[in-house]
Amino acid sequence: MKHLLAPAGLALLVVSTNVSAADGKAVYTQICRACHATGVAGAPILGDRDAWAARVPAGLEALQQSALRGKGGMPPKGGNPGLADSQVKAAVEYMVSQSR
Numbered sequence: 001m002k003h004l005l006a007p008a009g010l011a012l013l014v015v016s017t018n019v020s021a022a023d024g025k026a027v028y029t030q031i032c033r034a035c036h037a038t039g040v041a042g043a044p045i046l047g048d049r050d051a052w053a054a055r056v057p058a059g060l061e062a063l064q065q066s067a068l069r070g071k072g073g074m075p076p077k078g079g080n081p082g083l084a085d086s087q088v089k090a091a092v093e094y095m096v097s098q099s100r
């Protein structure tokens with residue numbers, strides 16, 4: 001799994017100096033979706049308002065810290081240490097924006 005994700009991480013590093021909302025979507029699609037599309041290990045599914053309703057009130061920053069540091073079945077940065085912090089944060093923003 002980690003091996004398969006590595007090339008995506010390297011490609012994403014190239015754009016890490018100027019992270020936009022579009023990058024958040026790209027990071028989600030390439031990395032986070034592996035778990036957050038189907039709910040692997042209990043991951044809250046993108047677009048599932050009920051699943052996110054319990055988490056969103058914690059605040060965007062708290063959710064971003066969870067994604068950066070890892071939480072429960074989620075490894076830090078979704079298991080892709082090559083991602084810049086700003087890329088992970090943009091991906092969280094994208095996921096939350098799609099799920100409330």
Ligand code: HEC
Nearest residue numbers: 032035041042043055063066067071072073074078091092
């Ligand atoms: C290996 C599977 C996996 C991958 C890959 C993954 N996640 Fe998760 N994620 C989880 C699981 C499982 C949880 C639920 C953790 C818990 O609450 O115990 C979670 C929870 C979260 C939460 C909610 C945290 C909270 O405090 O409630 C956010 C935000 C999140 N993930 C963002 C991301 C982002 C952004 C990425 C991509 C960079 C990502 N995840 C990749 C499995 C994954």
